[in-house]
Amino acid sequence: MNSKEKKIEVTFFPYGKKVTFSHFLNLKKAILKAGIPFSFPCGGKGICGKCKVKVRGNVTPLTVIEKEKLSVREIEENYRLACQTGLKGDTQVEILLSDSVFSPQILTTWKKEEFEVKSPVKKIYLSIKPPDIKDQISDVSRIRRELKKRGFDDLKIGIEVVKKIPSVLRENEFKVTVVIDDNEIICIEGKDTRKESFGIAFDIGTTTIVGALLDLTKGKVIATKGIVNPQSVYGYDVISRISYIQQKGKKGISELQKAVILGVNRLIDNLLKEANIDKSKVYKIVFVGNTIMQHILVGIDPVNIGLYPYVPVIQEFIKLKSFNLKLRVNPFADVFVFPNIAGFIGGDTVGVILSTGIHRAKGKNILAVDLGTNGEIVLSSKGKIWATSTAAGPAFEGVRISQGMMAQKGAIERVKIEDGRIFVKVVGDVEPEGICGSGLIDAVAELHKEGVIDDSGKITPRDMQKDIWKERVLEEEERKFVLVEKNGYPIFITQKDVRELQLAKAAVSTGIKILLKKTGIKPGDVQQVFIAGGFGSYLNLQNACNIGLFPLFPRAEVKNIGNAALHGAIKALLSQRYIEEVKKIPYLVSSVELATHPEFQNVLAESIRF
Numbered sequence: 149m150n151s152k153e154k155k156i157e158v159t160f161f162p163y164g165k166k167v168t169f170s171h172f173l174n175l176k177k178a179i180l181k182a183g184i185p186f187s188f189p190c191g192g193k194g195i196c197g198k199c200k201v202k203v204r205g206n207v208t209p210l211t212v213i214e215k216e217k218l219s220v221r222e223i224e225e226n227y228r229l230a231c232q233t234g235l236k237g238d239t240q241v242e243i244l245l246s247d248s249v250f251s252p253q254i255l256t257t258w259k260k261e262e263f264e265v266k267s268p269v270k271k272i273y274l275s276i277k278p279p280d281i282k283d284q285i286s287d288v289s290r291i292r293r294e295l296k297k298r299g300f301d302d303l304k305i306g307i308e309v310v311k312k313i314p315s316v317l318r319e320n321e322f323k324v325t326v327v328i329d330d331n332e333i334i335c336i337e338g339k340d341t342r343k344e345s346f347g348i349a350f351d352i353g354t355t356t357i358v359g360a361l362l363d364l365t366k367g368k369v370i371a372t373k374g375i376v377n378p379q380s381v382y383g384y385d386v387i388s389r390i391s392y393i394q395q396k397g398k399k400g401i402s403e404l405q406k407a408v409i410l411g412v413n414r415l416i417d418n419l420l421k422e423a424n425i426d427k428s429k430v431y432k433i434v435f436v437g438n439t440i441m442q443h444i445l446v447g448i449d450p451v452n453i454g455l456y457p458y459v460p461v462i463q464e465f466i467k468l469k470s471f472n473l474k475l476r477v478n479p480f481a482d483v484f485v486f487p488n489i490a491g492f493i494g495g496d497t498v499g500v501i502l503s504t505g506i507h508r509a510k511g512k513n514i515l516a517v518d519l520g521t522n523g524e525i526v527l528s529s530k531g532k533i534w535a536t537s538t539a540a541g542p543a544f545e546g547v548r549i550s551q552g553m554m555a556q557k558g559a560i561e562r563v564k565i566e567d568g569r570i571f572v573k574v575v576g577d578v579e580p581e582g583i584c585g586s587g588l589i590d591a592v593a594e595l596h597k598e599g600v601i602d603d604s605g606k607i608t609p610r611d612m613q614k615d616i617w618k619e620r621v622l623e624e625e626e627r628k629f630v631l632v633e634k635n636g637y638p639i640f641i642t643q644k645d646v647r648e649l650q651l652a653k654a655a656v657s658t659g660i661k662i663l664l665k666k667t668g669i670k671p672g673d674v675q676q677v678f679i680a681g682g683f684g685s686y687l688n689l690q691n692a693c694n695i696g697l698f699p700l701f702p703r704a705e706v707k708n709i710g711n712a713a714l715h716g717a718i719k720a721l722l723s724q725r726y727i728e729e730v731k732k733i734p735y736l737v738s739s740v741e742l743a744t745h746p747e748f749q750n751v752l753a754e755s756i757r758f
């Protein structure tokens with residue numbers, strides 16, 4: 149067998165995914181071919197030094213660039229730059245997930261005063277009289293007796309909590325804090341810990357997971373973090389994940405469940421570390437996500453959602469304890485998973501409805517659009533609510549874009565062209581490293597206006613461009629337009645990036661148009677439009693309309709509301725009243741199937757063009 153025929157097996161950790169390649173190749177190519185979520189900010193030119201991985205196996209020696217970019221310690225610990233490393237034989241590659249946790253730019257237009265902060269988690273401090281020969285009641289009864297004096301009676305208590313009581317009482321001279329949630333004693337802690345009460349809200353997206361750590365007593369967000377959903381190695385969309393489970397059966401569900409929990413736990417560790425909070429003080433977790441993500445999170449088989457007639461296993465909310473999911477918080481913390489509306493309209497849409505209050509607005513025609521890998525669209529009119537979902541792909545989240553990144557420090561979030569000059573705004577006002585969804589929309593809209601991109605979405609050949617743009621058009625393997633240069637390397641938009649955005653915007657705009665047709669509401673009748681998504685605060689609505697992402701709503705007030713699904717989860721974390729509303733919302737909404745509409749294919753085809 150000559151060297152060209154030798155097969156190379158590459159195992160990617162922590163996913164455990166094994167991929168066999170039939171020839172020698174560069175690790176960057178192997179990562180891309182394996183579908184591992186990973187970013188190469190300088191496009192693999194060896195300039196940024198950001199594509200670090202840990203490698204064990206048969207690989208090419210360190211390059212001069214790597215010796216420059218990696219520290220001595222990193223070299224000793226087998227760190228390599230993926231774009232500089234060649235694979236010669238079987239190799240194990242560790243993708244450094246903790247390094248990829250980012251601080252997302254989350255739009256916080258909501259004000260604490262606008263909603264109720266009344267956490268269902270209660271902490272009661274007790275200074276208890278110790279037992280003596282005249283007062284021999286049990287430890288548990290002793291605690292109950294004190295709680296009754298404070299108005300708490302008939303509380304449940306689990307055996308694992310009971311086991312800890314004797315030592316906690318005696319080590320703390322019978323001065324303890326009892327943590328109560330939903331009529332259950334979930335924990336007993338030594339001393340007075342009333343000020344320390346925390347919860348975490350998660351939005352489990354197909355592409356990203358975002359978590360917000362909250363102080364439950366003050367109703368304040370302390371930290372937010374995001375990560376690429378580790379399930380992405382099993383496919384970028386929900387359908388490919390369902391297919392994986394179809395092939396692998398129970399093992400597939402367990403693999404995907406472990407992957408999402410791995411991501412959630414990484415976020416928990418990072419959030420708590422940043423805020424210097426002990427995991428035992430996190431008593432409540434709320435999850436929102438699409439129906440498939442929520443099914444997999446709790447280990448329920450989602451396969452039937454992908455098969456006609458697209459039925460979920462469960463619609464109602466799920467409640468469990470954090471130890472059931474092996475979350476790294478207080479093991480008895482309550483975990484609340486939002487209810488689903490339908491197979492492709494999940495808890496994240498319920499979160500958007502709760503966040504915007506659409507379910508309580510009776511008189512107005514209101515549209516809410518949540519832009520993610522699946523675009524969810526909700527329309528409310530005269531007390532009725534309809535919702536639908538459309539497969540947009542991950543372009544709005546900066547994924548599968550050649551130099552794409554999430555809306556985080558270093559991402560180009562705005563692009564403007566004036567008098568032949570290109571201006572960019574970068575999150576955190578630092579040097580640009582890549583481009584996020586809002587930047588991509590701006591860039592494509594502005595380049596279309598300039599004629600660099602034609603109505604069909606094609607980047608015009610260099611020799612047909614206006615003189616001022618000629619030198620920015622690179623006729624390489626794929627045509628590219630250079631937006632800016634950072635330290636000598638270009639940040640560009642490729643032809644494929646434009647195509648990805650076209651598919652995403654066509655899917656969303658088709659969803660909106662068909663939903664309006666089905667309900668008989670005209671764009672001119674819509675009075676309020678909410679645009680939600682993980683863009684941060686800077687989605688340029690005019691540019692979004694210019695590329696045809698939204699039809700024109702001539703009489704509507706249009707508002708960017710950021711990650712509304714997460715905001716819905718935050719509200720539910722802070723008040724039982726919102727939890728009760730959440731439970732009812734799915735039954736107020738009619739789901740609309742887009743693909744069965746006779747005009748669907750035509751509208752979709754028309755919506756691709758600019």
Ligand code: FES
Nearest residue numbers: 192194197199231
């Ligand atoms: S150094 Fe490898 S992508 Fe920049």
